Amino acid sequence: MRSVGSKLELIGINKAYRRGKEQVPVLNNIHLQVHAGEFVTLIGPSGSGKSTLFRLIGGVERPDQGRILVDGNDVTGQRGLISYMPQQAALFPWLSVEDNISSALVTTGTTKVEAKQQAANWLERIHLGGVAKEYPHVLSGGMQMRVSFLRALLMRRNVMCLDEPFAALDALTRADMQRWLLDLWEADRRSVLFVTHSIEEALMLSDRIYVLSSAPATILREIVVPFERPRRADVWKDPAFVQLRLEVLGLLGSK
């Protein structure tokens, strides 16, 4: 499949929140790009404003300064341009697994019948066809995340934003999910902006990594991940992987 991604650029983003009488800066002069079909990861200590950055990209809030561009057009403060996978699966408990996906597709203009068909086909394809008619609460955490990812993937939006999607999973399920996500993504090559706390996860998945400092967040370094795609499952054994891991660890530890 051809890449359906867009280029996302953040230019000189500043954002502060008012706490009482004080202005608390959260983001400080953030410049970053996600090229079309690129998998970019943001990594940083907790509370470093990554979620705020997502809210700005999603158009839920506006930056104090700076611009957000998609394919060169200024879309600052504009909503409905991204698809989103939150930290918790955030499935609607009163909709069946299939309807959770199809109702998201309807939001982006797919007809109801087609959305249902597409949801059913894809669930079959990722081996969740058997639970398509079930309510989400009967699924395990890992299965819920798969459904949530599929929902984000199938919404034909320019950029996918994934906000620590695997943080709540146990280590085994997490490794499984990373593999699974990579397989699906490499077949389709959407532009992805991914947030994580895990250095291994960042190195495993991404093309480039931005390392953020603690609040107010600035970009400490941009790291190009050199491993080829499709990425091997044992890439973590590569000496370069170990080297990069130590480098990021050093950056995160230094502040």
Place this chain on the structure above:
Amino acid sequence: MLGTHMLATFYLALIGLALGLIIGIIVAILIHVVPYLREAFAPLLVLSQNVPLIALGPLLMIWFGFGWTPKLILLVLVCFFPIALSILMGLGQAEPQLREYLGMIGASRWERLKRLEFPASLTYLFSGLRIAATYVVSSAIVAEWLGANKGIGFYLKLKFNGFDQPGVFGSIVCVVTLSFLFYYAVVIAERLIIRWRPRSEGDWKGASS
């Protein structure tokens, strides 16, 4: 004889409850979507519950005659309040993560109401509806008592005026039967509509929460 009266009361209560439900939903959604309506309407809503039925009933009879209209107004006034109040609470209780998700994908206010807030308020709606269903029959009796030519309330008044004790007890049995009928109809409707909740505490919920 008693059967036709019971049927008349049944229909009156049913239509009163249905109208109360519809108006309750509309009022709650309006107040939820336009928050400043809450302050404007709150005293009025409470007031509508303060005036006793036996004071309001005769007035409505004078204004609207002895037909269905004054009785239905009375029943709607009784029913819509617990329903509107509980939905209003439910609309504000929708999960913040789902709210955030819909915000991020750019859902409109209407979509947020339709896809998140209203479904989330359904369990609350039913708890309000249960209360309304419990009151609706006895309120219908009061309305009929005040002026009607059929219904259990009318029958009750007739028997009471004749000091006919078995007749009065008979109508009490009818009232209780109807009340049970309404209450359990709501309980069954709730089970049929709200199917997404785990059946028992023993259900596994996965690791995500």
